[in-house]
Amino acid sequence: MKRNATAVWQGTGKEGTGHLTTQSTILNKTQYSFNSRFAEGIGTNPEELVAAAHAGCFTMKLSFNLSGAGFTPENLETKCEITLDNGAITNSHLVLSATVPGISKEKFDELVADAEANCPISKLYNTSISVEATLL
Template identity: 75%
Template sequence: MKRNATAVWNGTGKEGKGHLTTQSTVLNKTQYSFGSRFEDGVGTNPEELIAAAHSGCFTMKLSFNLSGAGYTPEELETRCDITFEDGKITKSHLTLKAKVSNISEQEFADLVKDAEKNCPISQLLNTEISVEYQLN
């Protein structure tokens, strides 16, 4: 399987602007700029997209882990906070709220740890990854 996205940029790094389009066209000429990356401008940015990819990947991996162990999650909600410092992504922190019936805290913790280490985006990122969770 291969997936793709295209970035188009016009102008200098600070004054220029660009747009992103994904193969699925969920992003279709979606604006990004210096302002949307480093200030509060309208549009997306690479770090926000990495956060979306990591939270989505981790959550799906955890769902597979739970299903493989015989559990059906009622709901998994994961927020990802990406830290960008000195021109480098230094951290990815995942905050999970989970509703899973009849699972022990230890088994859930083990499945979360596996998802943290083994989702494809975690394996791709060369940064500190942490997870905190609330199990209901």
Template identity: 70%
Template sequence: MKRKAEAFWTGTGKDGKGHLTTQSKVLNKNQYSFSSRFENGIGTNPEELIAAAHAGCFTMKLAFILQEKNLKPESLNTTCEITLENGAVTSSHLILNAKVSGINQKEFEPLVKDAELNCPISKLLDTKISVEMTLSN
């Protein structure tokens, strides 16, 4: 399986502008610029897209792991915070709020760790990855 996205840019790094389009068209010529990346400008940026990808991938991986244990989560809500420092992504921090019946915190932790280590985006990222979690039944 292959997925693709396209970036289009005109102008210099600081004064230029561009847009991003994904194969599915969920992003369709969505604006990005220096301002949307390093300031509070309108548009998206690569780090925001990495955060969305990591949160989505980790959450889906955890759902599959729970399914293998015959557990059905009522909800898994993950926020991802990507840190960009000195021109490098230095960390990806996942914040999970889960509502899963039939499991306690001690049993849940290794399943979360499995998802953290083995979701495809975690495997892709060459950075520090951390998870904090809240489990309710």
């Protein structure tokens, strides 16, 4: 399987503008710029997209882990915070809230750790990854 996205940029790094389009077109000429990346401008930015990718991938991997262990999650909600420092992504921090009937805290923690280490986006990163998980 292969997926793709296209970035188009016009102008200088600070004054220019760009747009992103994904293969599925869920992003279709979605604006991004210096201001949307480093200030509070309108549009998206690479770090926000990386955060969405990591949150989505980790949460889906955890759902597969839970199902494989015989548990059906009622709700898994993950927020991902990406840290950009001195031109490098230095941390991806996942905050998970989960409702999983019948699971012990020990088993839950084991399955979360596996999802953290083994979701494809975690494997892609060369950065520190951390997770806070709460079983409700």
